[in-house]
Amino acid sequence: MAEQQTLYAASLDDIRAAAERIRGHAHITPVLTSTTLDRLAGHKLKFKCEIFQKGGAFKFRGAFNSVQQLSPEQAEKGVVTHRQVLLCSGNHAAALALAAQLRGIPAYIVVPNNAPACKLAAVKEYGGSLILCEPTMAAREATAAKVAGETGATFVPPYDYGPVIAGQGTIGLELLQQVPELDVVVVPVSGGGMLSGITLAAKALKPGIVVIAAEPCGSNDAADVAASKRAGQLVTDLPKPVTIADGLQARLGQHTWPVVRDLVDGVVAISDAEIVAAMQLLFERMKLVVEPSGAAGLAAVLSKDFAAELAKARAHTAARAAGSDTAAAAAAAGSQLAGDGSHDQQQQLNVGVILCGGNLDFKDFWKLDNWQPAH
Amino acid sequence: MAEQQTLYAASLDDIRAAAERIRGHAHITPVLTSTTLDRLAGHKLKFKCEIFQKGGAFKFRGAFNSVQQLSPEQAEKGVVTHRQVLLCSGNHAAALALAAQLRGIPAYIVVPNNAPACKLAAVKEYGGSLILCEPTMAAREATAAKVAGETGATFVPPYDYGPVIAGQGTIGLELLQQVPELDVVVVPVSGGGMLSGITLAAKALKPGIVVIAAEPCGSNDAADVAASKRAGQLVTDLPKPVTIADGLQARLGQHTWPVVRDLVDGVVAISDAEIVAAMQLLFERMKLVVEPSGAAGLAAVLSKDFAAELAKARAHTAARAAGSDTAAAAAAAGSQLAGDGSHDQQQQLNVGVILCGGNLDFKDFWKLDNWQPAH
Numbered sequence: 001m002a003e004q005q006t007l008y009a010a011s012l013d014d015i016r017a018a019a020e021r022i023r024g025h026a027h028i029t030p031v032l033t034s035t036t037l038d039r040l041a042g043h044k045l046k047f048k049c050e051i052f053q054k055g056g057a058f059k060f061r062g063a064f065n066s067v068q069q070l071s072p073e074q075a076e077k078g079v080v081t082h083r084q085v086l087l088c089s090g091n092h093a094a095a096l097a098l099a100a101q102l103r104g105i106p107a108y109i110v111v112p113n114n115a116p117a118c119k120l121a122a123v124k125e126y127g128g129s130l131i132l133c134e135p136t137m138a139a140r141e142a143t144a145a146k147v148a149g150e151t152g153a154t155f156v157p158p159y160d161y162g163p164v165i166a167g168q169g170t171i172g173l174e175l176l177q178q179v180p181e182l183d184v185v186v187v188p189v190s191g192g193g194m195l196s197g198i199t200l201a202a203k204a205l206k207p208g209i210v211v212i213a214a215e216p217c218g219s220n221d222a223a224d225v226a227a228s229k230r231a232g233q234l235v236t237d238l239p240k241p242v243t244i245a246d247g248l249q250a251r252l253g254q255h256t257w258p259v260v261r262d263l264v265d266g267v268v269a270i271s272d273a274e275i276v277a278a279m280q281l282l283f284e285r286m287k288l289v290v291e292p293s294g295a296a297g298l299a300a301v302l303s304k305d306f307a308a309e310l311a312k313a314r315a316h317t318a319a320r321a322a323g324s325d326t327a328a329a330a331a332a333a334g335s336q337l338a339g340d341g342s343h344d345q346q347q348q349l350n351v352g353v354i355l356c357g358g359n360l361d362f363k364d365f366w367k368l369d370n371w372q373p374a375h
Numbered sequence: 376m377a378e379q380q381t382l383y384a385a386s387l388d389d390i391r392a393a394a395e396r397i398r399g400h401a402h403i404t405p406v407l408t409s410t411t412l413d414r415l416a417g418h419k420l421k422f423k424c425e426i427f428q429k430g431g432a433f434k435f436r437g438a439f440n441s442v443q444q445l446s447p448e449q450a451e452k453g454v455v456t457h458r459q460v461l462l463c464s465g466n467h468a469a470a471l472a473l474a475a476q477l478r479g480i481p482a483y484i485v486v487p488n489n490a491p492a493c494k495l496a497a498v499k500e501y502g503g504s505l506i507l508c509e510p511t512m513a514a515r516e517a518t519a520a521k522v523a524g525e526t527g528a529t530f531v532p533p534y535d536y537g538p539v540i541a542g543q544g545t546i547g548l549e550l551l552q553q554v555p556e557l558d559v560v561v562v563p564v565s566g567g568g569m570l571s572g573i574t575l576a577a578k579a580l581k582p583g584i585v586v587i588a589a590e591p592c593g594s595n596d597a598a599d600v601a602a603s604k605r606a607g608q609l610v611t612d613l614p615k616p617v618t619i620a621d622g623l624q625a626r627l628g629q630h631t632w633p634v635v636r637d638l639v640d641g642v643v644a645i646s647d648a649e650i651v652a653a654m655q656l657l658f659e660r661m662k663l664v665v666e667p668s669g670a671a672g673l674a675a676v677l678s679k680d681f682a683a684e685l686a687k688a689r690a691h692t693a694a695r696a697a698g699s700d701t702a703a704a705a706a707a708a709g710s711q712l713a714g715d716g717s718h719d720q721q722q723q724l725n726v727g728v729i730l731c732g733g734n735l736d737f738k739d740f741w742k743l744d745n746w747q748p749a750h
Contacts (some may be wrong), residue, residue, distance in 0.1 A: 018495035030405075051662040052661075052662060056662065218748070218750060242748045242749070243748050243749065244748045244749070246749035249749065272748060279737070280737040281665050281736070283737045284664075284734075284735070284736070284737070286427075286738050287424075287426040287427060287431065287663060287664040287665070288662060288663070288664065289658050289659075289662040289663065289664060290662070358662035359659075360658070360659070361659070362654070362655040362658045362659050363655070372595070373594060373617045373618050373619045373647060374617070374619070374620075374621035374624065375619065
């Protein structure tokens with residue numbers, strides 16, 4: 001395992017160093033449980049609450065780690081990133097602005113000139129400089145490169161970048177300290193920064209752990225992680241998924257794909273209806289505000305496909321642990337095991353579920369007008 | 376203090392005995408903090424999260440304590456209560472049904488025949504027997520008495536009852552164990568069961584602590600706690616407040632009023648707009664689902680009247696601690712102190728805020744139709 005990790009964008013040592021850097025700056029988020037949801041899932045669910053992280057999502061970990069890793073000379077010139085839309089969810093741009101503010105250095109955030117003003121507030125609040133450009137990917141990349149050239153600022157990509165991956169990996173370190181008996185961890189996936197960071201940490205510390213990605217397929221059936229895993233190579237020709245989980249629309253990159261390819265044991269594709277049902281359970285039963293992207297992990301655990309995918313993934317993990325790395329053999333073993341996945345008979349496992357973000361706007365979603373005083 | 380408590384419906388010993396009874400059955404709810412809300416309030420806020428209590432509100436404590444205190448002979452015949460409406464919020468009837476189910480005894484819940492069916496679900500889920508009656512207070516009381524007569528069941532009122540008050544008082548015990556440095560506690564008030572329980576516990580353990588009630592005045596300006604405190608006697612001729620805080624519409628009773636009269640140091644009346652603003656902050660900044668009644672404490676802390684009321688209450692507490700129990704002298708001292716209550720100059724105190732319930736229906740309040748997948 002130790003040698004294997006040198007193949008990837010972050011090693012266990014990198015993740016441990018990130019944990020040292022963020023200590024006292026990022027929150028050690030709590031792990032919550034619910035007997036009602038355990039009953040529904042048939043497993044003992046351990047909810048890792050990144051909704052309580054600084055900024056309301058996990059993104060601060062990677063951004064802070066990236067900014068802290070800069071040398072004094074680099075740092076002085078600041079950091080730059082670009083975003084299509086400054087989404088509520090998992091806002092790398094806002095997290096980077098905050099991390100830069102905490103180090104007292106400039107942050108340049110390139111955004112398309114059609115981005116809604118309200119989404120720019122967090123970046124401004126954290127003292128980031130907004131730079132507007134034409135609303136195309138090419139314009140954003142060109143503008144970011146121009147800003148970097150002019151200012152000497154370091155480009156910090158949102159996910160496909162070692163220091164970001166190492167920072168997000170600290171979630172995995174923490175979770176295994178909090179729940180050493182963890183058997184499985186279910187992680188929402190977008191560009192794969194959080195997924196690959198957690199996977200690298202978890203597999204290094206506990207090779208027998210099973211990692212399952214939760215991916216929205218969207219109404220246009222555009223789940224690139226599942227498709228790439230099936231094909232054994234990175235599938236890049238799928239459109240962006242049309243989904244309520246607006247934080248999960250990025251695509252795997254060159255640094256995240258190898259981790260997903262080699263170390264992630266399964267993928268459960270989920271629908272928007274499943275995501276909203278999971279949000280509702282978290283809201284009503286656990287009293288937690290979780291955005292659609294953040295609820296994807298619970299949606300996967302409660303999906304009808306979970307038991308079969310888990311059985312396959314466990315067989316895959318066991319086969320790898322036994323020294324056989326043949327996916328085909330593992331899949332064959334998995335399809336035998338899958339028959340045992342029915343709810344009543346299944347073995348209760350300790351399943352970590354990452355609630356990765358909770359940034360919802362109360363007034364956007366709340367039916368205040370339907371809500372009358374009681375007489 | 377020790378002798379004084381014998382005047383009231385529950386003593387510190389009663390509350391400690393209740394804590395022993397509920398141990399392992401009720402949750403020890405966490406205390407959460409938020410630097411953003413501390414900055415807004417100018418104090419260090421300690422949120423006691425009864426939203427995470429069994430049943431989603433504090434009511435389980437008092438109901439469970441009441442059921443457990445019954446002798447085997449009494450218990451066998453069950454318990455009975457009545458409710459005007461089975462509100463989401465602070466549902467004593469559902470909590471009683473659950474507590475009865477856990478002891479394996481019958482619970483008879485008398486409700487008006489116009490209660491919405493959806494509100495009866497929790498009682499049924501917990502195995503309670505629903506008994507319908509005409510939708511008047513007289514019919515409910517008569518029906519409950521009839522059920523008690525026929526079955527021998529013990530009537531367990533929602534708040535004006537020693538064992539319920541002692542049960543709710545365990546919140547105060549826990550909070551002072553969790554935050555021994557607490558200076559002030561702010562408690563939503565309806566019938567006063569929770570308020571008087573917490574007050575009895577907190578004042579017995581820490582006589583210098585300041586207790587402030589948070590009371591919705593409603594659009595019809597019907598704050599009976601504030602009016603009763605001003606009058607020095609129980610004001611019973613005010614109508615029910617018309618407020619979004621549907622769990623805070625009951626009136627003080629004969630057992631709760633003496634505690635409120637003698638030991639509660641101040642009352643802050645709050646509007647529905649303040650309550651909704653507090654809910655929004657808890658939702659967006661702390662990612663917590665808190666119902667209107669549950670958010671009343673934070674609404675009071677953020678109200679423009681809080682600083683002045685706190686200064687008066689502190690003077691009142693100090694005067695009582697110094698042996699003078701003259702409210703007039705205290706009030707005079709308070710109005711001098713109140714001038715120091717401006718946000719910039721004020722002393723930062725450790726202020727406990729009880730988030731007493733989180734029972735909101737996702738689909739009732741959520742604008743699902745405004746919520747489109749992102750392209």
